[in-house]
Amino acid sequence: MTRMARSAATVDPFAELDAPASASPARPGRVRRFWSAVWPQLAAIALGLFIWQVLVWLHWRPSYVLPAPEAVLARLVKDSTTPEFWGAVFTTLRRAAVGYGIALAIGTLFGIAIARARLLRAAFGALITGLQSMPSVAWFPLAILLFNLSESAILFVVILGAAPSIANGIVAGIDHIPPLTLRAGRVLGARGPAFYRYVILPAALPSLMAGFKQGWAFAWRSLMAGELLVIIGGQASVGVRLEFAREFSDAEELLASMLVVLLIGVLVDVVLFGRLDRGIRERRGLVEQTA
Amino acid sequence: MALPLMLVPIPPSVASSDATVELEDVTKSYGVGATATLALDGISLRVATGEFLCLVGASGCGKSTLLNLVAGLDRPTSGTVRVSGGAALMFQDPALFPWLTVEQNVDFPLLMRRLPKLDRRRRVADLLEMVRLDDFARRRPHELSGGMRQRVALARALAQESPVLLMDEPFGALDAMTRDLLHDEIERVWRQAGLTVVFVTHNVREAVRLGDRVIVLSSRPGRIAAEYHVDLPRPRHIDSTENAELAAEITEQLRALGRPAAPA
Numbered sequence: 080m081t082r083m084a085r086s087a088a089t090v091d092p093f094a095e096l097d098a099p100a101s102a103s104p105a106r107p108g109r110v111r112r113f114w115s116a117v118w119p120q121l122a123a124i125a126l127g128l129f130i131w132q133v134l135v136w137l138h139w140r141p142s143y144v145l146p147a148p149e150a151v152l153a154r155l156v157k158d159s160t161t162p163e164f165w166g167a168v169f170t171t172l173r174r175a176a177v178g179y180g181i182a183l184a185i186g187t188l189f190g191i192a193i194a195r196a197r198l199l200r201a202a203f204g205a206l207i208t209g210l211q212s213m214p215s216v217a218w219f220p221l222a223i224l225l226f227n228l229s230e231s232a233i234l235f236v237v238i239l240g241a242a243p244s245i246a247n248g249i250v251a252g253i254d255h256i257p258p259l260t261l262r263a264g265r266v267l268g269a270r271g272p273a274f275y276r277y278v279i280l281p282a283a284l285p286s287l288m289a290g291f292k293q294g295w296a297f298a299w300r301s302l303m304a305g306e307l308l309v310i311i312g313g314q315a316s317v318g319v320r321l322e323f324a325r326e327f328s329d330a331e332e333l334l335a336s337m338l339v340v341l342l343i344g345v346l347v348d349v350v351l352f353g354r355l356d357r358g359i360r361e362r363r364g365l366v367e368q369t370a
Numbered sequence: 371m372a373l374p375l376m377l378v379p380i381p382p383s384v385a386s387s388d389a390t391v392e393l394e395d396v397t398k399s400y401g402v403g404a405t406a407t408l409a410l411d412g413i414s415l416r417v418a419t420g421e422f423l424c425l426v427g428a429s430g431c432g433k434s435t436l437l438n439l440v441a442g443l444d445r446p447t448s449g450t451v452r453v454s455g456g457a458a459l460m461f462q463d464p465a466l467f468p469w470l471t472v473e474q475n476v477d478f479p480l481l482m483r484r485l486p487k488l489d490r491r492r493r494v495a496d497l498l499e500m501v502r503l504d505d506f507a508r509r510r511p512h513e514l515s516g517g518m519r520q521r522v523a524l525a526r527a528l529a530q531e532s533p534v535l536l537m538d539e540p541f542g543a544l545d546a547m548t549r550d551l552l553h554d555e556i557e558r559v560w561r562q563a564g565l566t567v568v569f570v571t572h573n574v575r576e577a578v579r580l581g582d583r584v585i586v587l588s589s590r591p592g593r594i595a596a597e598y599h600v601d602l603p604r605p606r607h608i609d610s611t612e613n614a615e616l617a618a619e620i621t622e623q624l625r626a627l628g629r630p631a632a633p634a
Contacts, residue, residue, distance in 0.1 A: 263465035266441065266458075267530065268482035277481070281469045363468040364512025 146331045155335040167315040168339065171306065174230065174316070175343075178237030179298045186242040186294060190249025191275060204250070207243045215240035215301040219308050230314075233305035240301035241294040248290010252283030285365060288356045295352065299344050317343075390534055390566045391417035391440055391457075396449035398435055409435045411591035413449070419533070422560055422567045424581030426574055426620075432592025433570040437536045440568060457534035457568075462542045464523035466511040472522050473498060473507040479530045497525040500559060517548035521555065528563060535560075537569045541576070550608055553579055557605065574624070575617040579608040586624060596623060 128148045134140075135147045142150075158164040193199050193207065218236045226232035256279065264278035280287075306318020317339055324333035360366045398410040409432040417423050425433050438444040439451050441459045458479075466475050473494050480490040498504045501521040511519055520540060527535060537556075541549040557580065560567055571577050577584045581600050588595040598620060602612050 259461065259463055259465045260467070262443075263461070263467070266443070267479045267526065269478075270482075273482060277478070278467075281467070284469065359469075362510060364510060 143328070144330055146334065151331050151334040151338065154331040155338055158332075158335055163315060164320075167317055167320050168343075170314060171302065171317040172343070174233060174237070174306075175298060175302055178234045178302060179241055179295060181234070182238045182241035182294060182298060183245055183291070185238065186245025186290075187249055189242070190246035190290075191253070191279070193246065194250040194253035200250075207246050207250075210239070211243040211247060211297075215297065216304045216308075219305065222305075223309065228309050228311060230311060232309050233302065236305050237298050237301045241298035244297050245290050245294040248287050248293065249283070251290065252286035253279060255286050256282045285356075285359050285363065288352065288359065292348065292352045292356075295347060296344075299347070303340060390419045390421075390454050391415070391568065392450075392452040393436075393440070394450045394452075396436075396439065396446045396451060398432070398439065398444070399447050408591035410439075410446075411593050413592065413594060415585070415594070417534075417566055417568060419566055420564060422557075422569065422580055422582045424577035424584045425568065425570045425587060426572060426577045426584060427587035427592065427595075428572060428589050431587040431589040433572075433587060434538055436587075436592065437538050437568065437570055440534070441536055453534055455533040456530070457536050458527040458530040458532040459536045460523055460527045460538065460540045462539040464511070464516075464519040466519055466522055466526070468511050470511075471507065472503060472509050472511070472514070475511065475522055476525045476529050478526060493529065497529055500528070500562065501525045501555070515548075516544050517552060520544065520552060524556070524559065528559070533564075534566045534568065537567065539571055540569075542571070542573075549576075553608060554605065556580070574621050575608050575613060578602070578613050578617045578620065579606050584620065586620065596620075 131148050135142065135145060139145065189203075189207070193203055215236050218239050219232070222232040222235045226235060260282050261278065264274060264282075269278050303318055303321075306316045307322050310319055310322060317336060321333060321336040321340070324330075324336055357366065393413050393415040396410055396413045396415075397408070399406045399408045401407060413436065425436065427433055435444070437459065439446055440453055441457050442451075442453070443459075467478065470478065476494045476497050477490055480493060485493075494507075495504065498507055501524055503518060503521055503525070506514065506518065511522065514522065523540075540556075541552050544552065553576070556567075559565070569577070569580055574584075578600055584598045584600060585594055586596040586598075587593065598616075600616065602616065606613055
């Protein structure tokens with residue numbers, strides 16, 4: 080095709096029709112938006128702390144078993160000034176990242192294969208759903224036999240916990256791609272791996288997020304179970320701190336460690352997945368504009 | 371007749387050069403045995419290089435089947451389909467990729483052909499200018515109106531740089547005003563790019579407005595029922611008296627065939 084230029088005299092007949100379909104409406108200020116999203120969550124946390132405090136006031140259990148929220152928070156703040164605390168958190172996060180990353184790769188490959196090959200779906204479709212509902216703790220005896228008390232044993236279970244959810248999410252996501260999108264991709268010359276890389280995966284992405292999120296939840300649970308069961312000498316982790324706190328009957332430390340587990344889980348879910356999900360939907364015009 | 375000022379000669383290529391698309395005794399049936407349905411029956415068709423051919427017929431006449439065969443998405447049961455240089459296909463739905471911007475959508479066929487980046491950028495800019503959407507390059511499909519989306523789809527189809535453009539009721543879902551403007555637009559692009567166009571529609575007026583030639587297909591099985599050369603000078607207008615009269619004449623003959631097409 081030759082290079083074509085629009086003649087300067089051309090008047091654009093579309094000028095009036097070219098009003099974009101969705102003009103972005105006036106948005107409230109950043110601070111207000113942030114506040115309106117955050118205050119219900121703060122209120123929920125306050126309510127939780129309040130119930131905890133009431134139980135303490137009622138002397139339901141002695142304070143060396145159930146300490147006050149104030150004491151636990153103070154311990155958490157104090158812990159967070161020590162390098163041991165951050166070392167443990169780092170070890171746990173590293174395991175989570177490695178385990179989840181491998182689960183993501185394996186789950187994605189299996190998911191694509193099962194979604195696209197009828198024979199594989201018939202063979203493994205039900206099995207993967209079965210694996211997904213199997214409690215991952217049940218894998219630990221086998222994992223310890225296979226890998227001894229090592230990090231590999233923990234990662235093995237984390238991967239087995241997360242990969243089926245991710246694979247299932249991929250299958251569901253691919254199943255819901257509009258046939259026209261696939262046809263357009265073919266017509267426009269996408270073949271082989273490029274078809275998956277540039278058409279299938281991006282088209283499925285919004286519905287994949289649910290599987291990715293669920294996979295993370297399973298990975299995080301399996302990791303905590305693993306860190307409690309498989310204790311590796313000289314390698315502190317959040318789970319190890321939790322377990323040691325129980326052994327030394329240090330209730331403050333125990334609850335502080337539990338708060339860390341909760342916080343990391345919530346942060347990854349809300350900050351990482353929440354933002355990714357919203358970003359993906361906004362770019363595709365899948366978010367209803369609500370002021 | 372139209373004012374002499376508005377007369378534009380039909381491209382000489384229509385009359386002189388050889389066929390770009392050639393179908394010989396093409397038959398297409400679906401299923402086997404007693405339940406087989408014949409979608410197309412004995413279609414022989416030549417489309418000259420640079421010609422604008424319109425196919426009209428009621429729904430279910432096998433228009434889309436015919437386009438799929440020419441596009442190479444499907445194989446005929448018998449007969450031969452020959453397309454020199456490949457064909458690009460446009461649907462009624464723009465089928466843009468919602469995860470890509472306007473320019474990335476247009477770039478898609480170029481990316482699939484692994485052209486160098488600089489080359490791609492230049493071609494995308496040219497194409498967006500041609501469909502007059504250069505100001506919307508960074509927008510996402512959901513931010514555009516229906517007519518704009520269809521123009522992006524046109525630019526994306528042109529980016530395949532196939533000499534043949536196949537259009538399957540591309541303006542069927544648009545309002546009348548946008549559709550009229552897009553008629554002018556596709557006519558201009560067709561000439562600028564020197565394309566051969568096969569345009570499927572159920573709207574006889576639209577076919578007469580655009581086509582050098584209009585072929586009427588009968589339904590079940592799809593056969594060529596009639597063929598008209600449209601000698602009206604370009605640019606034409608869909609509501610002009612000549613256009614409407616010729617469309618009425620074709621519609622009349624369609625009715626006489628006992629195969630009513632949708633009125634314009």
